[in-house]
Amino acid sequence: MSPLTIEDQIIDYLNDEMSSSERTEFELLMQNDEKLRSSVSQYSQILKEVDVSPQSAPSAALQKNFDRFINSYAAGLNEGPQISQSPKTFNLMGRGFQQAAIFIIILGVGLLIGLNIKSGEIIDQYAHQQDIMMDLLKAKSTSHRVRAVNMSHQMQDKSDDIINVLLQTAKEDESPHVRLAALDALSPYKELTNVKRVIMHAASQDDDASVQIAAIQLLKQMDHQDAIQTFDHIIQDRNALNFVKDEAYSGKIHLVQNTY
Amino acid sequence: MKLFSTLILMLTTLNTFYSQEYTFDPMSDWVTFKDVDNVLIKGYDGAEIIIESSDYDDEDHDDRSKGLKLVIVDGKSDNTNLGLSVINEQGRVIITQVKSSYNSCGSGDDTDYIIKIPSSMNVRYEHSSWSGDELYIEDISGELDVSSNYHDVYLSNVTGPMAVKTVYGTIESDFASLSQEGSISLYSVYEHVDITIPKTSSSNVKLSTTYGNIYSDLEIDVDKTKSGKTGWTGSKIIGKTNSGGVDLLITATYENIYLRSK
Numbered sequence: 357m358s359p360l361t362i363e364d365q366i367i368d369y370l371n372d373e374m375s376s377s378e379r380t381e382f383e384l385l386m387q388n389d390e391k392l393r394s395s396v397s398q399y400s401q402i403l404k405e406v407d408v409s410p411q412s413a414p415s416a417a418l419q420k421n422f423d424r425f426i427n428s429y430a431a432g433l434n435e436g437p438q439i440s441q442s443p444k445t446f447n448l449m450g451r452g453f454q455q456a457a458i459f460i461i462i463l464g465v466g467l468l469i470g471l472n473i474k475s476g477e478i479i480d481q482y483a484h485q486q487d488i489m490m491d492l493l494k495a496k497s498t499s500h501r502v503r504a505v506n507m508s509h510q511m512q513d514k515s516d517d518i519i520n521v522l523l524q525t526a527k528e529d530e531s532p533h534v535r536l537a538a539l540d541a542l543s544p545y546k547e548l549t550n551v552k553r554v555i556m557h558a559a560s561q562d563d564d565a566s567v568q569i570a571a572i573q574l575l576k577q578m579d580h581q582d583a584i585q586t587f588d589h590i591i592q593d594r595n596a597l598n599f600v601k602d603e604a605y606s607g608k609i610h611l612v613q614n615t616y
Numbered sequence: 617m618k619l620f621s622t623l624i625l626m627l628t629t630l631n632t633f634y635s636q637e638y639t640f641d642p643m644s645d646w647v648t649f650k651d652v653d654n655v656l657i658k659g660y661d662g663a664e665i666i667i668e669s670s671d672y673d674d675e676d677h678d679d680r681s682k683g684l685k686l687v688i689v690d691g692k693s694d695n696t697n698l699g700l701s702v703i704n705e706q707g708r709v710i711i712t713q714v715k716s717s718y719n720s721c722g723s724g725d726d727t728d729y730i731i732k733i734p735s736s737m738n739v740r741y742e743h744s745s746w747s748g749d750e751l752y753i754e755d756i757s758g759e760l761d762v763s764s765n766y767h768d769v770y771l772s773n774v775t776g777p778m779a780v781k782t783v784y785g786t787i788e789s790d791f792a793s794l795s796q797e798g799s800i801s802l803y804s805v806y807e808h809v810d811i812t813i814p815k816t817s818s819s820n821v822k823l824s825t826t827y828g829n830i831y832s833d834l835e836i837d838v839d840k841t842k843s844g845k846t847g848w849t850g851s852k853i854i855g856k857t858n859s860g861g862v863d864l865l866i867t868a869t870y871e872n873i874y875l876r877s878k
Contacts, residue, residue, distance in 0.1 A: 376839035376855070497738075498761045499777030499798030506799060506822075506863045532763055533779035533801055537865075565765055565783050569805050573826060573869065597765075599783065599806075 362392070366399045402467065485511060486518065493521065498531045505537040519545060523554050532564035539570050546574055556586045559604075560593070568600045576607045584611055638667040638696035642709045645758070647733055648740040650712040652700070653748025654728045659735030659755035665709070666732040669698045688714050700729070716747065743767055759798065768807070776800040776862070786810070790878075794819055799863040809866050810874040818861025823875065825868050826850040832875035 368374050369382050386393050485507055492504030505525060508518055519542070526538035539558060545551045555578075559571035572590075575583040590596050590604035642665050649655065686694055692701035692714050699715030711731070733739070738758040741751060746766045753760060753771050760778035762769055769782055771789035777798030780787055786807040794800065794817040802809050808828070813819075815834070823830050827849050838855040845851060857864075866873050 375837075376841065377837060380840065497759055497777065497798055498779045499759055499801070502779055502801050502865070503799040503863055506865070531761070531779070533761070533781060533803070536781070536803065537801070564763070566763075566781050566803065566805055569783070569869070 362395070363399075366396050369396065370400055486515075489518075490521070493525065498533050501525075501529065501531065501534045502537045505534060505541050508541045514545070519548070519551070523550060526554050526558060532562075532567050535562065535564070535567050536570055539567065539574065543574055546578055552578065552580070552582065556582065559586050560589045565597050565600050568596075569603050572600075572603045572607050576610050580611075584608055587611070636669050636698055638698055638700070638702070639664050640702065640704055641665075642733070642737070643704050643706050644709045645736075646738045646740060647709045647711065648742070649731075650710060650742050651745060651747075652711060652713045652729060652731075652741075652743070654750060655748075656728070656730045656752040656754065657739060657741070657756070658730060658732050658753075659737070659757070660732045661735065662732070663734055664732075665734075667696055667698060667700060667702075667711070668730045668732075670728045670730070686715060698729070757792075757795070778802075782807070791817070793817065794862055794864065796862045799865065801863075801865040803865075803867045804871065805869045806871065807868070808871040808874065809868045810876070811866065812876040812878050813864075815877040816858060817864075818858040819856070819864040820860050820862070821853065821855055821857060821864045821866070821875070823853040823866045823873050824850070825852075825871070825873055827870045828868050828872040830873045830875070832873075832877075834875055834877045 365374075365382060369379065374382060386396060489504045489507045492500050492507070495501055495504070505522065508514060508522060511518060514522075522538050522542050526535050526542060529535050529538065535558070539555065542551050542554070546555060555571050555574050558567055559575055560568075562568050562571065568590075572587070575586060587604040587608040591601055591608070593601075596604075641663065647665065649657070688694070688701070692703075692712055694701060694714050696702055699713060701710075701712045701714045703710040703712075733756075735755055736758050737756070738760075739753065739756060740761040741753075741764070743751070743764040743766075748767060751762065751764065751767045751769050753762075753769075753774060755773045757775050760771070760774065760776070760780060762778070762780040762782075764782045764785060766784045767782055768785040769780055769787045769789075771778075771780070771787075771791075773792045774789065775791060775793050775795040777795055777800060779799070779801045780789075781801075781803035783805045784807065785804060787802050787804050787809045789802065789811040791811065791813045794813055796818070800819075802811060813834075821836060823832075828851075830851050830853055834857055836853065836855040836857055837859075838853060842854040843852055866875065
């Protein structure tokens, strides 16, 4: 593989754009190649810094100095080292240093531009996926709305907008299939207060038994006293179906056993 | 599946003896079935909806009801004379069972319906009570939306898109192909899900069980970072078949998942 290919692979790896098989293969390579591990670590650091750094233009003074530096370097190249005012040995070391500095700056700028373009592409792609998801959620077809909810699984670090849409879907979509899918998509965020509230609401209030049971299963994993209250509410609910009550009993026993 | 085939054959054979039939031209591309107990919904190459019943006995065996009308509280009527109400309006077709198939002796009277619909029609089936045992859907290329608490659901020669869920029933499905138009979701809480798809089907699979196991003979490119054990006993498999495609979501909370190739 050429160095450029490795750079591309590192960026793809860090941006989570590899297929599962490519990712596995790349991780295997990393295990056996310390240099690659080190490169990945450096790129990861740069990527994080790019993400957190505000976009800013250089100051006028910095721009002027940089231009002067570039011009003098270009003039130096044209004149050759023999006309330098400095001793030859020092001059050669300075030239080498300058070349290295230029190389690093160009490489750094190129890398930053590349990463910014990549980040921009990711943001565009994310926005595009979000648009498609929102459109599909309005579809009459249940399977299209389930597909929309499932699209959120591919969005890592879901934005608040996406989580709010999923919360709304879990509560309000007319189809139990879609509400089930939304609960599943929310399960990684079940410790968030607003998500927990919707799960508890689904467990005790949803009019579909499958959705209630799915919500109870999530509550069982949460180990919260709030969940026990929800289970008690279901157990005492005269309108709750017997098998839903059984699930609530089971959930309550599970949580009580874990508590004591 | 053998039982399934036998039942289909029996129902089809019984069809030849039907004397009662109700036919109409649907005014929508969706047909909704509400609380229809035992039914085979079968796609065919035609434009009408044809309702047939193998053994609907009306009031023949209930002398006390002779001369009286069936009283239905929600304003529907048995306008098919088969114990079913049909609403056929612009944009919606709803078929509701209005006469209980549960008799006073405490057992079902085994009224079975065969309802033939255009094969490209979309089907919505809703059933929440414990009456009725099985739902069969056969030869349908439209979308399926099935929601039941107690029915076993048997699908044959279907393509999706579909969303099928049942609480106490099994789901068994033999796919002609996997439509790439919308997701395919099959969900059972207390029973197994057993499906067969063509070996060449492209899909993004998500198989999930909390207390059961997952079995398959398909080549699944498993995403190991997202797959694995869930809790003490469950499993989750996320991956792709044939480089990925439509979402294929299968959940059997308490039982096993069987994903077969053909």
